[in-house]
Amino acid sequence: MNRNVFRSAGTGTSLERDYIYDRSEELRLFDLLTPRQIEVLRLVAEGYSTKQIAFKLGISAKTVETHRAQLTERLDIHDVAGLVRYALKTGLVTVDQPPLKQTNTPDVGPHGIQQ
Secondary structure: OEEEEEEOOOOOOEEEEEEOOOHHHHHHHHHOOOHHHHHHHHHHHOOOOHHHHHHHHOOOHHHHHHHHHHHHHHHOOOOHHHHHHHHHHOOOOOOOOOOOOOOOOOOEOHHHOEO
């Protein structure tokens, strides 16, 4: 068990927070995701927007949103920062990945139709 102590700024008091890291539980959760959900999670963690993910995968933005909703429900993680932390913990992405290239993603309208 790791024990991290956080000091509250200006008060001098300590707040202790215990982390119990159970790798087998994370891997079991990782196995709950479909290959497409894993792909969407990886792209979210890499910083791509919903429209960019839709364009990259050749699916509609609504479908990307559906995949994101399903994976957040299955993982019980409901914010982007939590998804990024999860992707890092499971090794899906690393902190050493190169930054996103600015691509000229065409304007994609509703239902993934290029405008």
